Amino acid sequence: DGEAGRPRVLPASAEALDTAAGVLRDGGLVAFPTETVYGLGADASSPDAVRRIFAAKGRPADHPLIVHVADTGSALDWAGHFPPAARALADAFWPGPLTLVLPRSGRVPDAVTGGRPTVGLRVPDQPVALDLLERFGGGVAAPSANRFGRVSPTTAGHVAADLGARVDLVLDGGRCGVGVESTIVEVLDERLTVLRTGAVTARDVEAVTGLAVEAGAGGPARAPGMLPSHYAPAARVVLAEAADAPDTASSWVKDGRRVAVLAEEAPGGLPEEAVVLPPVGSPEGYARLLYQRLRDADALGADVVVAVPPAPSGIGTAVRDRLTRAAHAR
Numbered sequence: 001d002g003e004a005g006r007p008r009v010l011p012a013s014a015e016a017l018d019t020a021a022g023v024l025r026d027g028g029l030v031a032f033p034t035e036t037v038y039g040l041g042a043d044a045s046s047p048d049a050v051r052r053i054f055a056a057k058g059r060p061a062d063h064p065l066i067v068h069v070a071d072t073g074s075a076l077d078w079a080g081h082f083p084p085a086a087r088a089l090a091d092a093f094w095p096g097p098l099t100l101v102l103p104r105s106g107r108v109p110d111a112v113t114g115g116r117p118t119v120g121l122r123v124p125d126q127p128v129a130l131d132l133l134e135r136f137g138g139g140v141a142a143p144s145a146n147r148f149g150r151v152s153p154t155t156a157g158h159v160a161a162d163l164g165a166r167v168d169l170v171l172d173g174g175r176c177g178v179g180v181e182s183t184i185v186e187v188l189d190e191r192l193t194v195l196r197t198g199a200v201t202a203r204d205v206e207a208v209t210g211l212a213v214e215a216g217a218g219g220p221a222r223a224p225g226m227l228p229s230h231y232a233p234a235a236r237v238v239l240a241e242a243a244d245a246p247d248t249a250s251s252w253v254k255d256g257r258r259v260a261v262l263a264e265e266a267p268g269g270l271p272e273e274a275v276v277l278p279p280v281g282s283p284e285g286y287a288r289l290l291y292q293r294l295r296d297a298d299a300l301g302a303d304v305v306v307a308v309p310p311a312p313s314g315i316g317t318a319v320r321d322r323l324t325r326a327a328h329a330r
């Protein structure tokens with residue numbers, strides 16, 4: 001298709017960051033690294049610029065976007081109300097992989113929130129992202145920099161492959177350190193709801209605020225756009241505990257399918273036809289490499305990915321969440 005040529009990709013030098021800030025000021029689109037995944041950014045105060053994000057992604061216009069800002073002081077301008085619990089979370093976790101959904105201020109265009117009364121705000125913990133936000137000076141609306149329905153990008157190469165010339169400039173800041181999207185917590189006075197799991201856990205949120213957190217309410221109604229297909233590769237994802245992985249893999253191999261296996265450590269006893277993806281080593285490694293490995297499986301032409309999920313604690317909870325959604329995608 002016509003827009004699928006290569007975008008301009010620049011290593012994130014000072015000069016490139018100035019160029020990127022200029023692209024944002026001119027209403028253009030800049031893909032940039034964060035500690036979670038690459039974002040597809042536009043000037044959050046410009047409805048026209050924000051609409052270009054939806055066109056480039058092929059994403060329905062009613063899915064709300066996160067506004068990225070350089071510091072908590074800037075976040076105050078975008079929120080209509082910043083309750084004490086939100087302040088405590090910002091102090092504890094910003095910059096970091098936490099998005100706060102708060103009542104919006106009059107500054108937030110409808111194009112950003114899909115007309116909702118709330119806005120998602122985040123200060124990313126990534127030097128290139130923070131430098132860009134400081135040079136630009138405003139808020140940057142940014143979803144993950146993938147086409148709608150593809151897994152999130154964790155390298156500049158993923159962005160270029162997905163979006164091509166639909167994005168004006170890609171800042172290359174290397175591989176994202178965390179690798180799964182930010183934790184999203186809706187804070188409506190003292191009512192806290194985790195809409196999406198991430199590196200910041202519900203337990204972390206409770207410890208900092210002293211408030212009980214409503215868990216796992218991240219259905220489509222509360223966080224529109226959290227569809228299972230967002231976390232799925234083209235291959236079918238099947239979950240198996242390590243002890244069951246050989247039998248699971250064998251049954252798909254017997255069915256004539258090309259099988260890839262994803263795990264922290266390679267399980268023993270796999271059928272020799274199965275391709276073992278390079279082991280991710282730890283829950284943190286799983287988060288960091290999850291989307292890379294799913295893309296690798298597609299590149300290998302795998303029909304099925306047999307994934308051994310990490311233990312359900314810390315960031316392992318977020319990895320399990322993404323894998324479970326991916327497994328339910330069809």
Ligand code: TXA
Pocket residue numbers: 034036037038039040063064065066099101113116118119120122124142143144145180181182184195222223224225226
């Ligand atoms: O880690 C991240 O959060 C990355 C990086 C780029 O910051 N961004 C990201 O954006 O994952 P996106 O658009 O792919 O996912 C944002 C999620 C969506 O599921 C959206 O529904 C939810 O945040 N969201 C945003 N604003 C919201 C709001 N006002 N109320 C409820 N959910 C909201």
Ligand code: MG
Pocket residue numbers: 143144152230
């Ligand atoms: Mg996304």
